[in-house]
Amino acid sequence: MNMVNHVLDRVLDQQRASVVPQRRSALSSRARALIAAAAACASLMGCASATDVVATDKPGTYTVAASATGGRMAWARAHEHAISEARDYCERRGMQSSVNTETVSGVEMMAAHASSVNFECHPKF
Template sequence: MSRPHEAAGGDGAVRMTAARSTGDAGSMRRLARSLGPLVVSLMAAGAVLAGCASATDVSTTDKPGAYTVSASATGGRLAWARAHERAMTEANDYCESRGMQTSVAYERTDGIEAFQQHGAVLRFECHPKF
């Protein structure tokens, strides 16, 4: 007696094809199930590496009307951009809370390696809005 996937003729060929495609689909499902945790882990690691930026409080300098703020961020090659953005936000918020606008006098950014802390330092003044 022959097994269904070995049967000759149109019916047997259909069964053989169905068995083969079911096996392929089963393999794909097993692969997707085994890769699922890996994909989730990689996405979580990416979210952690994307990270946030933190900033110091705005402080005065020895020059009257001049202020400084520092910010830092980690994760990825563009962390310096997040640090810059956070420092600019702090400076803008500080001046706007006084009804003024920000004028950046000096900026320094550092950090180019993907997994190191990147930073930005701003020295700025607040000037009246025109």
């Protein structure tokens, strides 16, 4: 929360120091600063995305890859997103997923992290 207050104060200081006349909007200075701070925080958190599930050369085996950026926990978001995609794929077919292998990449804090999962779908017992 300390970072949010710092960002809010900087945005407000910049707005007060501006000598260029600005058109009044429906948003107050405080509201605009809060929106800017929220956007800054969201960009630090990053996001994850995944490829479509595709069949591999081995019958009954599929693969899906996911990547995530932003922060030191990006590897965990990439891993969870890939596992979730595999689980959802099998569940839509009334089955459960079984991960065969996982390949991960990316270790630097602000680099893209990736997870590639090979999995099979098996009947639920």
